[in-house]
Amino acid sequence: MMMSQATATPLIERLLAPTLTPLLWDDEAGLVMLDQRQLPQAVMVLTYTCPLAVAEAITTMVVRGAPAIGLAAAYGLALSVKQSLRQGLSLQATLTQLHQHEAVLRAARPTAVNLMACLDAQLAVLQAWQASPHANDTTVLLAELTQKALALHQADAAGNQAMGRYGAELMPDNAVLLTHCNAGALATGGYGTALGVVRATAEAGKLARIYANETRPRLQGAQLTCWELMNDNLPVTLLTDGMSGWLMQQRKVDAVVVGADRIARNGDAANKIGTYNLALVAKAHGVPFYVAAPRFTFDAALADGSGIPIEERCGDEVRVIEGQAVSPAGLPVWNPGFDVTPAHLITAFITEAGVFTPEQLTDWLT
C-alpha cells in the first residue's frame, strides 16, 4: 500500500526552485512531496501513487500545514482515479473506491478545515463530471480532478502573494516580527501565509528581523521555518516557546504573525499549540497579533471556536525528541496539537482578499 519511494534530483529541484513548494504533481510519477520530517537534516522526496499512502503522509506529517494538507488531499483524489485506471476497475468500482479514499483522506487530521474544503471542491468536480456528457469516461474525471488540484495549488500560492502584500502594508519600517510554528511555503502551495507576510515585508525593504518560536513538540519553527527563511537569506533568529514575553520586554517586537488551521465566524482561530500563549503575551505587551490565512481556512459554518475539533497526538512527540527519550518511561503526557486563540486577542486577519478585524469577518464570510 505504501507506494512511496526516494527519487532522484530532478523532482527535488522542481520542489525547491524557482519557488519552494512542499508538493507537486507529475503526470508520470504521481504526487511528489518533500518529507518534512527529515528537514533540515536531509532534503528527501517521496513519491505517492496511492491515496491511502497520502492520507498516512498527512497523519504522520510528511506534509503538514493546513493549506498544504488540503492540496495533498485534492491531489490524492486524482491519484485514486489514476490508480483505478491502472487497475482496470469498472466505473462503479472506481467511484466506490474514490469515495472510500475520500473518507480516509478526510479523517487523516481533524483540526484544519482546508482538508475538508479541498475535498469538498473535488467532490463538486466529481458531481459536475457525473452530470456531464463524459460521465462514463474516467480518464476525463482524472483530467478534471488533476486540473482542479493544480488550480487549487496555483490559487493558494497566488493568494499567499496577495496576502503578503496586504500584510506588508501593515508593517513599519525596520520591522521586527515574531512567528510560531511554520506557516511558510512548506505549509502551503508556496510562499506561505504568515511567512508570506514576512517575505513581502522583506521584499518591501522593511524587515529588520524575524524571530521564530521553535514550536514544541514537533519543532516546526526550528526545523522548517528557520530552514526556509535561511534559504531565502532572511534574518531569522530562533528562540524557545517560553522566551516570547522576555523578548518583548528586552527587545523591540513590532508584530506577531501566525497562520491558522481553522477560523470560526466570530474570529476564534485554531492554530498550532502555543499560539494562544503567544497571543496572551502579545496582548500583555500591546504588540499587534495578526493571523494570516486564506479564505479556505475560515469555517463560516462555525459560530465560534468551541466547535473546532482539537487533535490530541501521541505523548511520544513530547517524551521523545529525534529518537532520544528525554523523560522517564511511562510518564503521563498531555499533547494537544492545537489551541484556540479567542478573537479578542487577534488584531486582524490578513487574507488574500484584504485585511479584516474579527468584527468585520461575518460580513466578509456571508
Add this chain to the structure above:
Amino acid sequence: MMMSQATATPLIERLLAPTLTPLLWDDEAGLVMLDQRQLPQAVMVLTYTCPLAVAEAITTMVVRGAPAIGLAAAYGLALSVKQSLRQGLSLQATLTQLHQHEAVLRAARPTAVNLMACLDAQLAVLQAWQASPHANDTTVLLAELTQKALALHQADAAGNQAMGRYGAELMPDNAVLLTHCNAGALATGGYGTALGVVRATAEAGKLARIYANETRPRLQGAQLTCWELMNDNLPVTLLTDGMSGWLMQQRKVDAVVVGADRIARNGDAANKIGTYNLALVAKAHGVPFYVAAPRFTFDAALADGSGIPIEERCGDEVRVIEGQAVSPAGLPVWNPGFDVTPAHLITAFITEAGVFTPEQLTDWLT
C-alpha cells in the same frame, strides 16, 4: 584539575535515600553530587575534591537550582582548604588560594543570588576563624567551613519542609497545580521549594495532579521534575511550555507554583526562562501564581528586577537536543537562561518564614 570520577553504589544510595538530595559531603571522598545532566536516563554520581571542578560543575549544570548551587559552592570552599592541607601549603598560600577559588565559584553563574549568599556566609566563617585563637590552624578552618556548609544544607532542607507546610495551607482540596523547571529536591538541599509545596500538598491529602512544563531549552521539567515526582509516586503529567494557556482553558488549574533564582525587594523575581510567560498566562486566567523560595533567594540590596543580571547561555542548548541538531547549522539563536516576572503578576511568596505578598516583602526583608 577535573578530579571527578564515577563511584560505586553506597554514595548513590546516600543521595537517593532516605530523602533525595543532589549533593552530600563525605569526609573521605569530598563533595559527592548527582550528575543531573544524565537524569533520567542514568543515575550517575560524581565526586569532587577540587573547588575549581565544582565551579565547572555549576557552570555546566551537573548541579543546578539556586539553593543547590549555593550549597555546592559552600562545600567548594571547604574542599579548597582540604586541598591545601593535602598539598602541604603554607597558611598564606592556603588563604590566597581560598580567595582565588571563592572568586571562581562566585563567577560560575551570575543570576542566582544564593551562590553569592552562601559564599558570603563562608567568608564570615573565615573572618571569625581569623579573629579566633585558632587562626594559625587550617584544620580548624576546614572543620568550621565544613560544619557551616553542612548547617546551610540542613537549614535549607528544613526550611523547605516549613515552606511546604505554609504552601500546602494555601491549596484547596483536590488541588491541580502547575510548575515550571525544577524547583525540587534536586534544586535544593532536599524536599524542594516549589516541589516542596507540591509534596506537602500531597502529604496533606490534597494533591489531585501536578502538571510540569518541560522547560526548554534544558528540559529540567521533563528530565528532573518528572523523575523526582514519579519516584515519589506523585501524579505528574508532562506538557510543553506552550500548552499552559490551553491547559487552563480546558482543565481546572488551581495554582501555579515555581521557584526563583533572585527576588528583588519589590518582589520582581528572576526564575528559569519561560516563567514570565507562565505568569502572564496565569494572570489572564485568574490562576494564583506563587513563588516558593528561601530567604537566601531574596536580594534585599536590589530595589527591583532591573538590577538582576540575566545569564545568556550558548545557542547550542536550543539548536541541539541530546546531541542531535534540530535546526540548521549556523542559525542565530537567542538563549537567555532566565527572565524576570514583575511583582504585580505574583500572588504571594511562600518562604520558610511564612507567606508574603509582594507588598509585605520590604517589611520582612528589612
